[in-house]
Amino acid sequence: MTNMISDLDIPGNQSSPAIQSDWQAGRLAMQGDSYPENSYELFDQVIHWVRHFLSTEQRPLHLELALVYLNTSSVKAMMDIFDLLEEAFATGREVSVDWHYDARNERIAELADEFREDCSYPFAITPVKGEP
C-alpha cells in the first residue's frame, strides 16, 4: 500500500484516449481515438503506472480497452505496454487484456489481433454491437 502511486484519470479529447487506472482493483482502462503527434507525452505516464504496479504488487493486472483508431506513434507506445505485460506473464504473473470494438469496424479487430500475435497471455478481442 505504501508503494502505491496515484491513479490516472485522464479525460479524453478528439486525438487522445480517456485513461483510468485503478490500483486497488488492478485495472487499467482506455477508450477512444489515439493520434497525438507525440504519443509518449501521453503514454509515458501510463507506461510508468503499469511498470510500477507490476514491480510492487503481486496481484493480477487487467487491461480493459475500447481504443478505436491509433496512429503509428500510439501503436508503438501500446506495444511497449503489452511488452511489459508479457515480461510479467513470463515470470508467472496473472495479466490479461480485453479489447472491445464496434462490430461494424473490422479494422480495430485487425489492429488488436496484430498486438495479440506477440502476446502469450489471455487477450480477448470482443465485438460489441454498435447503435443502429
Added chain:
Amino acid sequence: MDLLSMRESYQHERIMLCFNGPISRSLIEEIGKALRNYLDTQQAAPSAAMDVFAVYIEMTQNIRHYARRQGYSDELAAATVAVARSDQGHYQVSAGNLVEHADGKRLVAAVDALALLDKSALKQAYKQQLRRPRDAEAPSGAGLGLLDMARKSSFPLQASLQTLPNHRSFFSLTATI
C-alpha cells in the same frame, strides 16, 4: 483570384476536400474531423473511412515532424493536402511539402522500395520497424508512417519530387485506398 476556376479544377479532379497552407496540430484534427464527417455522409464503409483517415493522419503528422526537425518557418512548412475519389471508387489521399532535395530523393527511393513488397512482406517490415528502439529513429516514430500507409493502400504508394531553387524540392505522396 479566380475561385471559380479553382473550384472547377477541384471538381474535375474529383477532390472532396483540400487544404493548402501552414498546418498546425489543431488544424490536422479539424480537417480530419471534416474528412470523417464527409466520409460518413458518403456512407463509406467504416473500415475504408478509417483507412483514409489513418493515411491522412500519418501523412500530415509526418510533414509536421519533418518541418519541426528542419526548423522550417510557417511558410516553408506549408502543406498541400487533397482527398479525392477516383472513377473506380477508390479514395486517394495526397500530401505535398517542401523538403531538402537530398531528403526528398531518399524518401522517393524508400517509397519505390516499398512498392516491391507484397502485403505479408509489408507487415513483416512494419513489425520490425515497430520493434526498433525509440531512440534509434525520429522521436515520433515517423519511419513507421510510410509502412503503415503502404499497408492500408490498395495500390503501391506513388511519390514524386520536383526540384525547386535553393536545394529544396516539392515532395508529393499519393496513397490509393
